[in-house]
Amino acid sequence: GAVVSQHPSWVICKSGTSVKIECRSLDFQATTMFWYRQFPKQSLMLMATSNEGSKATYEQGVEKDKFLINHASLTLSTLTVTSAHPEDSSFYICSARGGGEFEPQHFGDGTRLSIL
């Protein structure tokens, strides 16, 4: 149980392109979803937290207009990196949590984004 699917797993695109990443909880309802980015050999950095039907809460330093998050249903959240540039290249990982705060987060397989 507790499977999270993230798509696509790998994206290579030109600078200026917008990229959309989907995160789905397949066998449970995710009341809360999280978006992280991780640079090589570094820890996870939380970008934003989203609850179904409400606006995402962004961490300090994360641009809301650049990283658009939509949590339209209890099983789907999307992250759109708008007008991506090479410095946005990273490993983006979503996680989902059903139930309350004490439930573990279950992670998707991540999306490796490379901007040329």
Added chain:
Amino acid sequence: GQNIDQPTEMTATEGAIVQINCTYQTSGFNGLFWYQQHAGEAPTFLSYNVLDGLEEKGRFSSFLSRSKGYSYLLLKELQMKDSASYLCAVMDSNYQLIWGAGTKLIIKP
């Protein structure tokens, strides 16, 4: 500030036992998680401790001492597939997860 400390890298031998320590200073405490992350993959949940003591789950055990701000993950009968990074994360009083930088565990034959 909030801080999670764990060793950067550890090396152990196949079949042996290894203990990965994690110390924390956070604003409040609502539990501590351990995750395993293989290179290039997303983390997978291993354990959750909120009360003091040892929680055993197969070859993996996790220990917590809230008064000392300390936890460890114990891996027994090490296998090559256990080579991975192990992330310690603490949930603070705002129910936010504070992540450690991870401990890279290298298993040698």
